[in-house]
Amino acid sequence: MAFSQSFSIYLVFVWALFACEPKTNNSELPILGNRHTEEKEIEGKLVRDTVYHTIANFSFQNQDGKTITNADVKGKVYVADFFFTSCPTICPIMKTQMMRVYEAYKEKSDFLILSHTIDPTHDTVSLLKDYSTRLGIEDASTWHFLTGEQEHVFEIGQTSYLTTAMEDKDEPGGFLHSGAFVLVDQKGRIRGVYDGTKEDQVDKLLKDIPKLLDNEADHS
Numbered sequence: 001m002a003f004s005q006s007f008s009i010y011l012v013f014v015w016a017l018f019a020c021e022p023k024t025n026n027s028e029l030p031i032l033g034n035r036h037t038e039e040k041e042i043e044g045k046l047v048r049d050t051v052y053h054t055i056a057n058f059s060f061q062n063q064d065g066k067t068i069t070n071a072d073v074k075g076k077v078y079v080a081d082f083f084f085t086s087c088p089t090i091c092p093i094m095k096t097q098m099m100r101v102y103e104a105y106k107e108k109s110d111f112l113i114l115s116h117t118i119d120p121t122h123d124t125v126s127l128l129k130d131y132s133t134r135l136g137i138e139d140a141s142t143w144h145f146l147t148g149e150q151e152h153v154f155e156i157g158q159t160s161y162l163t164t165a166m167e168d169k170d171e172p173g174g175f176l177h178s179g180a181f182v183l184v185d186q187k188g189r190i191r192g193v194y195d196g197t198k199e200d201q202v203d204k205l206l207k208d209i210p211k212l213l214d215n216e217a218d219h220s
Contacts, residue, residue, distance in 0.1 A: 081179075128146075
């Protein structure tokens, strides 16, 4: 399946999930994904609380061999994507666009980028280090190139980030993945999905990131 077609199917799936989102004003971003309500007792009264979709626990190694977990992103805004270094199609475009995000926010201590390889057998820690260095990323404090157990990468991509990440021998390079850039807030909730191969979509992402960084309510 061609990338444009697979990404379109992915977007239909995502927006079907998010179709019931409440309307927000221009300064706010929706909280995306499934949610449910729970009842709990507070001071003798039953209170209904909305539980939102959040990113599941994870543990991967970055290009410096450091283990990166949920604890490292807690209280931070981050953008996640999925790629592989030998990708012959969309990955070079995605990384060119992600460099724009990196350059714009690399000085922000409460912002991160997580790029997950879907080919961990090939994309070792040392190879990711070389790859990131060739991109001009000398310091891993903002942009983490992550590798780990392939099954875990696929699972978190599909069930947590709600994106396409799988092995497919019929695809160029042997893998199928979307070009989605997923914006996650300080509480691990998805707040936006953008096509990382489209400049205008990344322009929107660049404008949306400050809405979270500047929103103190998302830290609580």
